[in-house]
Amino acid sequence: MSACSSKSNASGGGSGSKASAATSAADLGGMDALVAAAKKEGALNVIALPPDWANYGGLISGFKAKYPGITVNSANPDGSSADEVNAIKSLKGQTRAPDVVDVGQSFAISGVADGLYAPYKVATWSAIPDTLKASDGSWVNDYGGYISIGCDGAKVASCPTTLAALNNPAYKGKVALNGDPLKANAAFSAVWAASLAKGGSLDDIQPGIDFFGQLAKAGIYKPVQASAATIESGETPIVLDWDYLNAAKTTDVNGKGGKWTVAVPSDAQFPAYYAQAISKYAPHPAAARLWEEYLYSVEGQNGWLKGGARPAEMTAMTSAATIDKTLAAALPAVSGTPTFPSDAQTTKAKTTLTAKWAAAVG
């Protein structure tokens, strides 16, 4: 334990310390020992965690309140998964390098291929479904959601509840995504969800691209990045986004006179999870592991739920009655059974989208 000093690891990112090799709290002698080691390091570097994204603001303050000795340094809150992975690579060996990352599924997989992550299994490991974790613990899904339709009833006469219904002249100039589908996961997934609604499949994203092509030609799709501000101004009253991100806009929009509703479309349930991973070169290896323990505790899981996201341990926590029932009941209803795309399907969909998107909507 004495080796875990943040000062001694300027060149190795904590390698050589006991914490950096620990694959569970038990390896370090239990939770108390992990807490002591993390407090000794005194800091945790997180990256690309926007405070209004799945309640990360609340989670960070919850962690700080629970472990007052540990400073949380939050870098580049609006960064992307690519920025996170680049930070691990380029800041290797520096004290400001990220300790933990929260990345899209494809970056979880590519990061393992590049050998960037340190495997770790949290105390509640068995409560996480096998489909949501790498078997060695190199990444673990943290929270997820469904593609949803957010709609301001104050600006739109009748809010759509299916994706197919968007192709309606009444929605001209009103439908937006949360970004460029080639850059933002939520926008990419929305195109894929539209494909499911229009006769495509997880193997075939083309009908979704064609559908957005039609929306673009009819002037319905507006290529501007949606935010609470664009919704309030009436620029983008209908937004396709993850349900937890759409839900997070409710307070802002309704505070300015809007009537914001969030619906998971009945003609396509498209879910996705983000993944947690610990950097192999974490300058604060014990604090990184303690952060994971916190996120996968009842408090952490309910924290994400508070942000409208569905935590990885939701099923187990529902059986154990540790889930916050009010928050769980407030999630948008989902009908039907969701299926997750495989890695090969994801790669294929991206290749098709890269080649076809701009031509279809341009």
Add this chain to the structure above:
Amino acid sequence: MTSSSPSAAVSAATVSTGTADPAGNAEQNEHAVAPAGRSRSRAAWLVPGLGLAPFVIYLALFFGLPVALIAFNAFRRKDPASGMTSFSLQNIDDSLHGVYRAALVHSIQLAAVTAFASTILGLLLAYAISSGRSGLLKQLTATSAAVLANFGGLPLAFLFVAVVGGAGVLTKILQSTFGLSLQDDLHFNLFSLTGVEVVYLYFLIPLMVLVITPALEGLRPQWREAAENLGATGWQYWRLVAGPVLLPNLLGSALLLFCSSLSAFATASALTNGTLAITPLQIDTAVSGNVLTGQENLAAALALDMIVIVVPLTLIYQYLQRRGARWLR
């Protein structure tokens, strides 16, 4: 003679010492017969050479090194199956085909259209200002052009959204007062190629005013008087005297605007969100995003394509500037 001539002379000297070392050496060797002259010329070469050192180091670090890295990465390719990296022409090949080729063509078209329009409009504006009598107006325009030429990116995009976007102030006024829809009746859509071109003009025209005003002010009134005394009409003066003198500057400025427009990116990104395929946006998508992984080398290849387009234009620009400076000093 005028205040602009010393700085022009200095920059000309910088260019010749900085880039034409071999020529300079050859010249020294030719004059190597006289020992005294030789030592003097070496010392004369050494002193500005030392003074230039910081600039050369700066150039190497912030221009040479990145370009070398981009070129290196553009020819590297990681095999997705084995994870091994090797040299390959595949990225360059990819960057010149399919959607990337389309974007390159699109980028060049966008830059050409905006550069052409802003060259003409900027020239007219600059002429109007420089032929006016008000010194205050001249100063005001010069200052605001300098500010506006650097006002781009996200703030500019959102400024336009707030004014002529779907729920923009002007859009609403037109709708409520005249019953005109900007998009349906006037066929203006801010979130399209035309929209992006209009927004680019916002910073390209001031840039044109900024770079062409010195040239317009260098046109001496005596030339016009002389031409008129010899019986020339206004049109003949412009065609035979002012036009040829201005031409190198005009072409050079157009090239500068072209390069500036070609590399602009944040404005287009904010307004089109992936629906407009242009190379700078594709580079951004490849290196920073949540969707595509392992595209860094392709991004380097795309960047190399742009460098290949821009570097010759920059060299022509420099040449034209020097030609233009011959008369206008």
